Amino acid sequence: MTMYWRAISEDQPGPKWAGLFAEYWPAYLKWWLKEGDEVRASYRESQRMLKRHMPEMLPLYDQLCELAGGGDQAARFLSFYCPPPYLSGCSQALWPGKAPVLVRNYDYNPAAFDSLILRTGWMGRKVMGTSDGLWGLVDGMNDAGLAISLTFGGRRVVGEGFGVPLILRYVLQTCTTTEEAGQVLSRVPTHMSYNVTVVDRNRKYLTAMMAPDRATLITHAAVATNHQENVEWISHARFTATVERERYLLHRMSLHRDTEEKFISNFLKPPLYSTAFSYGFGTLYTAIYRPRKKQMEIRWPGTTWPLSLDSFEEGARQVNLPGAA
Incomplete structure (x- = not known):
């Protein structure tokens, strides 16, 4: 495709x-x-x-x-x-080096995706990120050097609250630090369960485990896949290999001294990179956010698209997804 x-x-x-x-x-x-x-x-x-x-x-x-x-x-x-309700299967992690670098894979149905990077100056704040619903974001960064990303939390419960892409937009429009972001994520209701990882330019970070039926849990986790504290939706966990992906990332972070580039390259191959498009969704892109530099990259196997918040250049890319018919 x-x-x-x-x-x-x-x-x-x-x-x-x-x-x-x-x-x-x-x-x-x-x-x-x-x-x-x-x-x-x-x-x-x-x-x-x-x-x-x-x-x-x-x-x-x-x-x-x-x-x-x-x-x-x-x-x-x-x-x-x-x-x-909507489901996705994603992986996100912070590179364990000194500089704050947030890396994520977004796994979803390519036919139900904006394929759009938006850079805006709304409300007096510069924001760029990957669009969902035309003003929501599934990942992004603002001019204060705050970066954010989401993964589905692996639970069936649907409740009363907001779609999480708008919550991410709200965080980037109104917050400058990870502490401020955590306060927002703790109080704004979500309609489904999501894991939201935030990192600021000082490399302070958190992962908020949000849910419609229980209080948000703020953690110091540097890795998030598609479950929260425990696996609750077993068939989904098996299908998406959420536990295996989490273990792989934790293993890379604790037992290896990967350079930044090596760490990023892990996201472009199994078990993090998925080509299961025939089953509904696979990896649509890998995003890298560097808050201190106010830069992001979108990567696919063999293709890199660098973007800068301060010198953003409009453009387009045509990408072939491996394994997608």
Whole structure:
């Protein structure tokens, strides 16, 4: 399978973002309605919950809703409140060297992915990262040198809360340190279980194990795959090899003195790199974040795409995914 990626920069919400929304909205609407319109939260409820949990985001949310055409369904979708459930299989870890470097693999269905890197200056803060839902992020970094990434937490429970990509966006828009990020991750409700790893320019880090049915657990884990303290969804754990991937990373970090490049290269081969696209999802990309340099890279086997927050260059890449039909 060939994926077409784009990197787009727009300091304030405007015609570029509106064009992206018009392009992606038909597919997102189909996904959002798959369980029926009545199952999704109302606009009033969605707005009320945003005001309660992420009040700083309301002016930006209103701007985006207007650019999206002002429709009821678009506004409810953009709130990310109680969206349809979705699963992924990912690995993320901090390089054990002196410099803060966050590395992650994102495993997902390539047909249900934005394939988009966004660089924005919204709310007076520069942010760049991998888009989900056109303003949410599955990983990213801000101009304070704070980097963040998510993995699915490996639990079936679905509750009332926000889709985690918007929570990541909220952290990057409002936080400058890992401590501040931990406070946000502890209080904002999520609709499914996720592990969120954060690192700042001073290499202070945490992994928040978030869930809709219990309090967020803040840990000092430098590795996260697709389970939390214990494996609860056994069939999913076996299918995604979450325990094996975690052990592999911990082994590399404790028993080897990998250079930064060697550590990153581990993510581009098994057991971390997956080509199980025939079963629903495989590794779509490897992302590397270097908070002190305000730089990120997106990698695929044989291809590297470097990007800088301060000198971001728009562009595109066509990538062939190994093992994807």
